[in-house]
Amino acid sequence: MELRHIHYFLAVAEDLHFRKAAERLFISQPGLSRQIKQLEEELGFPLFERSNKKVSLTKAGNYLKNEFVLTLKNINDSVQHAQLLNQGIEGNINLGYVGSAMQNVIPSLLHRINENLPNLHYNLKEMENPEQIDALLTQEIDLAFVRMNQVPSGLKIKPIFEDTFSLVLPKNHPINQSNFKNLSQFKNEQFILFDQSYSPNYYAQVMQIFSDSGFIPSISHNTVHASTIFKLVENNFGIAIVPSTLQLGYQMNIKFIELKKIKQRTVLSVAWNASNRNPILENILKLI
Missing domain, CATH: 1.10.10.10 (Winged helix-like DNA-binding domain superfamily/Winged helix DNA-binding domain)
Incomplete structure (x- = not known):
């Protein structure tokens, strides 16, 4: 053959x-x-x-x-x-990530890469959670930063960052940090949420938040993009619950109320394919 x-x-x-x-x-x-x-x-x-x-x-x-x-x-x-080594470059790593990972985790990792592996090439691609899992299985990407707690056989996963949830409201909404008591104040509001396809585990956590608050939310829109959620909130189409780190990097007419007192936390994890033979992968995992 x-x-x-x-x-x-x-x-x-x-x-x-x-x-x-x-x-x-x-x-x-x-x-x-x-x-x-x-x-x-x-x-x-x-x-x-x-x-x-x-x-x-x-x-x-x-x-x-x-x-x-x-x-x-x-x-x-x-x-x-081998070609990269011949050019004096240590290798190449392909990273997939959900948008919220870019707020702190990815920049921190890139700084570490630049300090410890200055001759490494890296490629970044924002992808939805299921898309990243498929790309890991085909080894299209080497590492995935996902909001999931389980992955298919052959993949490995490790939690790396725990985050609180925050309410997202229009800037002119009458409730703010000073008069906020609990989520039941919003039981008559329309909610805009990340779609269940974004991450079934994440979606279940958010729905549990509503259950613990004693009501079933009226959901007006579902999407997989934070920018879409924020734009809809800004234009008074509803309010939202998102990971708190998504407060960073967006300049819109919206405000955030961090839900510090609830027990739910959203976890960002790194996942990789156990059979991936990229020689750089182990070094990157050590940096993480």
Whole structure:
């Protein structure tokens, strides 16, 4: 088996069409079919089920497709890392994060990286929680900063920052820090919340806050973006509950009341893939 066989197999596995895959690979369709047949003979089992109407992956073929994608990525990453070392650069790390992590955790980590690993390249990408988990599984990113307490098998997670919750109100709202008593004062208000898809665990915590306050909230809007929540609050479409660190970095006509007395806290965690072979990953985890 050679690398070209893997490339040919993945092209057909992606297109599920020999002619289209052959055109993309700039080889003849009979030539591609011959290469796939050789690979199947080498392996001792079929990769595709063929009929006049369609091509589909066998169970074994589907498994190998996923494994070969990761294998090629590891090869490419190894070559890229070697190229960086040749240029005097220590390596590259890809970080995913939810927006609130950028308020304090990510900047603090970047300062540590610059101090301890000055020749390291890093890439940052703001992503929703589920999107980060998918990217960890495919090793598209090396580290994820998420508001979750559980991750799929093969991933590891560690809590790194605990935060309070805060109410977000329009600037002209009659209740402020001085006359705030408890959340039940807002039982007739419309609420704007992070969508459940943002993090089921986070959403459950927020709903428990309402339950402990003795009412079920009327929810007018759900979103996954803090800036959208704040804009809706600013324009009097409702009020919100968010992690307190989101007070930083936004200049809008809104105000915050920190809910210090409630028991609920929201936790930011770092997650990574246990099988990730990026040689820099262990150093970054130590800095965290």
